[in-house]
Amino acid sequence: SDSNPxxxxxxxxxxxxxxxxxxxxxxxxxxxxxxYCEAHNQHGSQRSDAVTVT
Structure with a gap:
């Protein structure tokens, strides 16, 4: 993860x-x-862009 923290x-x-x-x-x-993915840390969460899986 590139988030801080x-x-x-x-x-x-x-x-x-x-x-x-x-x-x-x-x-x-x-x-x-x-x-899509949601990443969570102590400051909140962030949602990724969705990707298509075939």
């Missing part, structure tokens, strides 16, 4: 779904779709 938690989401589909710094998608 570093991100402590990472949550992975599939677009249009409210529940996380994974956690940790990396994620292996087992289905196609658009996915």
């Amino acid at each position: 570093p991100a402590l938690n990472f949550s992975w989401f599939k677009e249009d779904e409210s529940s996380a589909v994974g956690s940790g710094q990396s994620f292996i998608a087992l289905q196609s779709g658009r996915f």
